[in-house]
Amino acid sequence: MDILDKTVGAVGADCTDHLLSDTTNILSNLTSLSSVESILLAATALTYLAPDWPKSSKIDNFPKLSPTALGIFFRNSFFVAGGTCFDFVIVGAGDADCVLARRLTEVAGWSVLLVEAGGDPPITSDIPGLFNLLARSRQDWAFYAEYDGCTSQALNHRRVAHTRGKMIGGSGCLNHIQYLRGGSRGYDEWEAAGNEGWNWENCLKYFKKNENMTDKNILNSSTKSYHGINGPSIIKSPSVNNYFYEKEFMMLKAFEELGEEIKEDPNVPDEIGQSREFFQVMDQKPIRACGARTNLLPIKNRKNLYLLKHALVTKILFNGTVATGAEIILSTGEKIEVCANKEVIVSAGVFKSPQLLMLSGVGPCEVLEKFNIPVVLDNPKVGRNFHDHIFAAIAVTGELNPATSLDAGLSLIDLGTFPLPLTTGLFSVGENSTDYSALIRHVSFLFGSLSPILYYACFVNFNYNETVCGAILKANLLREVIFNNVALMNPKSRGYVTLKSADPVDDPLIIGNTFDVESDLEILAEGCQHVHDLIQTTHFKKVDGYFIRPPLPECDSLDFGSKSYWKCYARVMATTLYEPVGTCMMDPNGVVDSNLKIHGLEKIRVVDASIIPKSPTGFMGTVVQMIAERAADIIKKEYCIE
Template sequence: MAGSVDFVVVGGGSAGAVIASRLSEDPDVRVALIEAGDRPPAVELVPAACPVLQADPETDWMLTADAGACGKGLRGGRMMVPRGRMLGGSSGINYMAYVRGHPGDFDAWAAGGADGWSFAEVLPYFRKSEGLVPSEALPLDLPAHGTEGPLGVSVRSPVLPGAQAFVEAAVAAGIPLGDYNGRDRGGPAGVVSLFQTTTKQGRRSSTYHAFLEGEAEQRPNLTVITHAQATRVLLSGEPGALRATGVEYVTAAGTTEVVDAAREVVLSAGAVGSPQLLMLSGVGPRGQLESLGVRCLVDAPEVGRHLKDHLQVGLMHPAPGLGVSMAGVGVALGPDALRAPAGPLPADPADDASLPPELQELKAEAERQLTEWSTTGSGLVSSSLYDAGAWFSTGLGDEHTHDAQIAVFVCGYSVDIWDSCLHVDAAEYFDDPAVDLSPTAENLFVLANPVQPHSEGEVRLASADPLAAPDIRMNYLTDPHDVAVMTAVVRRALDVVDRMRREHEVGDLLVPRRLAETHGHTRGDVPSDELIADLARHYSFTVYHLTSTCRIGSVVDPRLRVLGVGGLRVADASVMPNVVSGNTNAATIMIGEKAAELLAREHGVGLREFVGA
């Protein structure tokens, strides 16, 4: 138990780890960081191990959501909502694409009233975090990047043929090669590149590894409290003069503890956790709270509303020579990944002495590849296999930014991963899962992803019980605009695949049997608009980019202070006025950097470096 400190940060994830680390740079400032999970397991460092982390309650909150107008083909009609439950948070379970967003995203925030959040004003915070390792494989606007920051950013090694083929095909389809994190992401034609990823020497660079691990977590003025689930913010004073004084949390042993905050409480629990904690603390929509028996201290109807997320349709194509097989991934992960019951090696390594020659060779190759990765950072497992992306405008609106993203995942995964991570019964989706998803199958998953959704969801309390999961309502595709954009993005993605076919062996789109029959689609046909829309309503998936549930202007002011409560801020993806046009982790880390500096300036905290005006 930390007792009393200056600042309490709730959530040690993408923003919270940054804030706790930066504030504790001043030895005279006492900081407590509360995290529901623990330090990440060793496998978290392996970039290709994402699916394992997203199906483990030790590292993932294992939430699901009402999918709205989609999810019809998902198990139970529920969308998965992976959220990291460990130090590093979702930066420890994500697919590591380092994407800032279009400069116009931030300029639109500022134009809408978020003073201080224009692209020119946030760029210094992106640069402060970033420790980019330049590569000839990446077109870079170097002045826009940082190379000395703690967050590892690099391109995978080696570059995989499927990712390179995607980039070349996108260029042939009219999307220019460029730096998507540069100061100019191009006009409507957009930009394509291999992904810049949050990796360092082939290992995941989560915010735990970048900002806390080592020196920072050993500081005597930083108390890191793990296995501690925050249950409410303690508020004192009369209505109109409320102030946050501390945080209540439950330990792994089930005891309730309190840590007091002499200066401020900062919620960095994410787009689900932060609004949930506000509502549990009595800050939220009065009618909703009182209906559950929660006393409303601040009637804040916008808390939990305006939920935005990116939704993608995966376009699966057989691609011999371009795709990566699950058998290949297994070998690259080392001998332990090949052990029974799932693999060919015996469960007990002691039995390896009697292996037949072919399995001895397999084990030796697995040891070689794992050693190569662990010593050089190079190898198949040095990325999540989500390795390249393109951004452009469909011409259907949102002219301030790009409204479309296409990415390539150079593996089709296995039946087990389709079930556990995607919530899809492979027997319903594929003609023959044993063939289409066999261990040796080489597939490409091209992901069509509108990135300026108009549909909005909501996070609500399901119960006054602070340990109960919240009620997440995504409302995907409820705005017809999003269906039109999705159709346009899928068409463009299929055009890129057609360009790939001119140089490589890429098979026909694998359309789920039931949908093909409904729409009279025969393999090799060009899918109709109706089929594409139906595919989206049945088999589109979250891109794990939930934002905007405590947005600037509705729940917090531009300095991230909660409206109606003193000494309380929110700093995470929930404060984004609108979702950025791309993967959200980089922008969330930036929010953490900017929040730390806002707090430091107001309270006279001595950061090692200030970069804002």
């Protein structure tokens, strides 16, 4: 039985239940396009060599020995025995962990063990244009939120698909590597909520510390002072060819006609404006420059760095309220325990971190009791405050030009043209155009006609159903499609993550509560309507561009263009922009304090996207790397290391 068949809750009274509609003929023809993708993949793979990722430490039944001493003799093949002690045991080797590993192992006297459930990133991760293929692959945890009976009916199985990386580098190795920090206000709000030191000025310091901006235009501009040039994260704008340059310019112009300002540099803290995109891409080669490559690879031979791959942390061990280590299941099925002299750092991401804490006895008492988990600390906030940048897609057609498919296809090989997104920007809806709470971000992706990548993006990445993707792919047979992600930046609704069972191998239970607060839906609906108006601009009129209106049984009886239509559209089309946060919230009354230590416990911190109390308007990978940079400094300071 398909795992998804287990899902699907009750359908709300006012929501029509239309699960999967008729498959179109077109669609079945288009499935053969995956062979195009295979050819492109094979051709592109030839131009790459897989990097020599750090080796996993060997596991043996050695008695307790100093890992540092062993490391001297067994570089890359040292032993981690049950009971071995490290100064820091880090759960995960994801986006935050790679930064932490780099910074903490700078202290030669500290030993650091990363325990990662996945293995090495595959070649599809290296090639930026192929990141779509990683969704639902072995490297994706592939979580799904529960159906709430009322939203996201246009998705397969009516469930939001939460892709999360399961490999060295975590989600950073399958994300879209767009580099966007967001506005200053988002960070200042963290401090205003009682999280001392987490303000824009301080965060900027750590964004810069992490950054190696290589874009010549930015480095020669007045915004240079906002950027770092000595950090590990390589940032650049893609060197676009004429085709993409022209399209980028066209989109910026179209948004300008809709009344929006054009910005040269999206990473200065102004809130509102449209700009082209910046990415984490290697400087000379178009290879993903995610945290694993830029932070972990360069330090893989440090003698105080230890790594266990294909190893799942199943429990944090406590002595009273003091964290002492971790229980780990190895790929062989063997269970071992390691101990942490200084700290355990939980960095397993927004879904797995709260799950692991609960499995270890830290969380809401009633949940722990339900699953017979001995209580270490009753904290009702663990798993709460879950929120995301929810988006609805507005797809419009561009030029009627079959030849562009060649350009789009070739862009996978000529990676100088990657990535496909053209522009991004923030705008505000509602009567007050500077209303911060009503901010919307759009990301516009261009797909040349007959694009296999659009097929993947629609079905696999965004998980839209056959009816929706059928309409979009039909339009794409002969025309370019501009796929706009219209995303809510400051949602008030909050969901939660909790346990499905006491089995650490089980997925956590994810409840989105997406539009619990009605104004969230109203703002997203207005955003959709605004982006739909692109078709009224000069370029789109010239090329007879149109909005690809997918058949939506829940909405089709409503007046097209009315407020109620757009509200219905936004509700039914709602899905994730992959930026969930908040489940181990940093707050004086939350889960961690401003030093990221868990309230009420000792020798344990959380450092990942789960600590974000309220989503800023940037992309979360960018934000998480900054958080890890600052966390490393906080830790060093506590141990009096300069």
